[in-house]
Amino acid sequence: MEINRFNDDIEWMTGRRPNIFWQATLALYQPFDASGGFVAYVVVEAEKRPTYNAWNPDYVNFPLADVQHYPEWVYAICVLLSVLPIVSIPLVAFYRFVGFLKKYIMNSNNPNPYQNESFHGEL
Numbered sequence: 001m002e003i004n005r006f007n008d009d010i011e012w013m014t015g016r017r018p019n020i021f022w023q024a025t026l027a028l029y030q031p032f033d034a035s036g037g038f039v040a041y042v043v044v045e046a047e048k049r050p051t052y053n054a055w056n057p058d059y060v061n062f063p064l065a066d067v068q069h070y071p072e073w074v075y076a077i078c079v080l081l082s083v084l085p086i087v088s089i090p091l092v093a094f095y096r097f098v099g100f101l102k103k104y105i106m107n108s109n110n111p112n113p114y115q116n117e118s119f120h121g122e123l
Contacts, residue, residue, distance in 0.1 A: 053068075
């Protein structure tokens with residue numbers, strides 16, 4: 001499991017393994033917390049439309065810069081560039097989870113035909 005490798009790294013760095021609270025926090029709570037933070041950031045940033053300052057001689061307050069909004073296609077590209085690199089993480093996690101479930105279900109329905117549970121003697 002990945003948490004065991006992480007625990008080994010913590011033990012190598014500090015000389016002690018993390019206790020059960022930190023293991024549970026890092027394995028269960030932290031991925032959801034980080035995902036929630038990222039989703040909240042994307043939602044907050046998506047509500048604001050990006051702008052730029054333009055020099056426009058026809059602007060009413062001409063010496064000041066005219067604030068223009070970027071076109072919608074630029075906005076869409078910005079959202080895609082911020083979301084696409086991160087979206088692969090939950091997709092791979094979901095893919096691996098489905099593979100784990102598939103393997104678990106296949107192994108529970110089709111036990112090993114070579115397994116002999118009635119034999120308890122020595123070889």
